[in-house]
């Protein structure tokens with residue numbers, strides 16, 4: 001039993017061999033990676049995925065995506081997205097209102113895990129490029145899972161930020177409602193992915209700021225917020241055993 005974690009599905013269209021996508025909940029404590037993984041991060045990743053090599057980045061709200069292969073170690077480098085096709089690699093990013101984005105090439109070419117807040121929005125396009133260059137991934141074979149993030153209900157921003165966001169990612173990416181301009185990370189990322197040819201995009205229905213199960217920079221505040229850890233492992237991992245156990 002993994003209390004303190006939720007498993008994020010890939011939508012209603014069942015995908016039995018989809019990568020395991022998990023997110024720690026606020027009750028798990030602070031799972032930050034920066035400047036280096038908290039002790040509990042290493043304990044939990046070793047407990048959940050004992051045979052995998054945990055790879056993480058020093059996240060800086062960029063659109064930088066790195067590839068992690070079997071022999072190299074991207075761990076600890078600066079960047080906000082990771083792609084891999086190595087079955088031994090466990091990808092991790094930490095979030096607190098920013099969106100964890102999971103990509104999976106159903107034709108077998110790899111998977112990606114991205115940290116995508118407003119500054120880094122557009123990183124999904126960079127990940128698709130790197131998956132194509134590295135593994136020959138085709139967008140029509142890729143499925144995307146947009147994990148829990150702050151939603152437009154809670155994401156009021158200055159008008160200037162909303163305007164530039166809408167200019168880059170379309171008018172649905174920023175909305176004026178209840179007296180404030182608000183960003184919509186789901187709309188922005190969906191637009192990016194669809195424009196690149198990705199057919200299957202699923203957004204997990206939760207707002208990290210509204211829902212106290214999650215950690216939230218906005219709700220918890222600058223001085224006291226905690227981070228959640230998103231993990232992406234290949235489907236052959238513990239996830240499959242878990243499914244069999246529930247039958």
Ligand SMILES: [Zn+2]
Nearest residue numbers: 153154207210
């Ligand atoms: Zn909300």
